[in-house]
Amino acid sequence: MPRPFFIRPASSDDSAALSSLYQRSYPELLPADYSDEVLAGALPLFETAQTALLSCGTYFIAECAETDAIVGAGGWTDLSPSRGVSGTDLGHMRHVATRPDWLRRGVARALIDVALASAEAHGMRQMSCMSTYTARPFYEAMGFEEAAEVELTLAPGVHFPAVQMTRRLADPCLA
Numbered sequence: 001m002p003r004p005f006f007i008r009p010a011s012s013d014d015s016a017a018l019s020s021l022y023q024r025s026y027p028e029l030l031p032a033d034y035s036d037e038v039l040a041g042a043l044p045l046f047e048t049a050q051t052a053l054l055s056c057g058t059y060f061i062a063e064c065a066e067t068d069a070i071v072g073a074g075g076w077t078d079l080s081p082s083r084g085v086s087g088t089d090l091g092h093m094r095h096v097a098t099r100p101d102w103l104r105r106g107v108a109r110a111l112i113d114v115a116l117a118s119a120e121a122h123g124m125r126q127m128s129c130m131s132t133y134t135a136r137p138f139y140e141a142m143g144f145e146e147a148a149e150v151e152l153t154l155a156p157g158v159h160f161p162a163v164q165m166t167r168r169l170a171d172p173c174l175a
Helices: 012-029 036-046 107-121 136-141
Strands: 005-009 059-064 070-077 090-098 126-131 145-155 158-168
Touching: 005 107, 012 036, 012 070, 012 090, 036 145, 036 158, 059 090, 059 107, 070 107, 090 107, 126 136, 126 145, 136 145, 136 158
Parallel strands: 090 126
Antiparallel strands: 005 059, 059 070, 070 090, 126 158, 145 158
């Protein structure tokens, strides 16, 4: 049976639709694990599509096959969202989100699979992510291991508790 969605690279034309996805997803999914105070500072920063991600070629969109509505997004970069350039073989999962009414339909799993395959093709041997508490079980199911709980500084005075997680990728010499 074909999937009810397809995945494609993001483009700058997706900015408004992605922001809408984030504005729908994060406020509905994160309150179970974060206080109103934390979310008041973080959500405005999480809910806007990042221009650099849309043009990097390694950030992907999941679209409903019937309506072309964006139902999920996520990808990776070789730039750490918290500290800039990292090692030459270390990638970082970035801004993975699924529309709440599309949860548990394979959208995020498919996006992670595409992102990891892309990262491997670009020579990445390890992936890191700064997971929300909410997404921690999902990333564990995708083979990521918890490294540490951290507090991200999103902007001056805006701090967000997260979980740093890592996953080794395939070594092409062993394949």
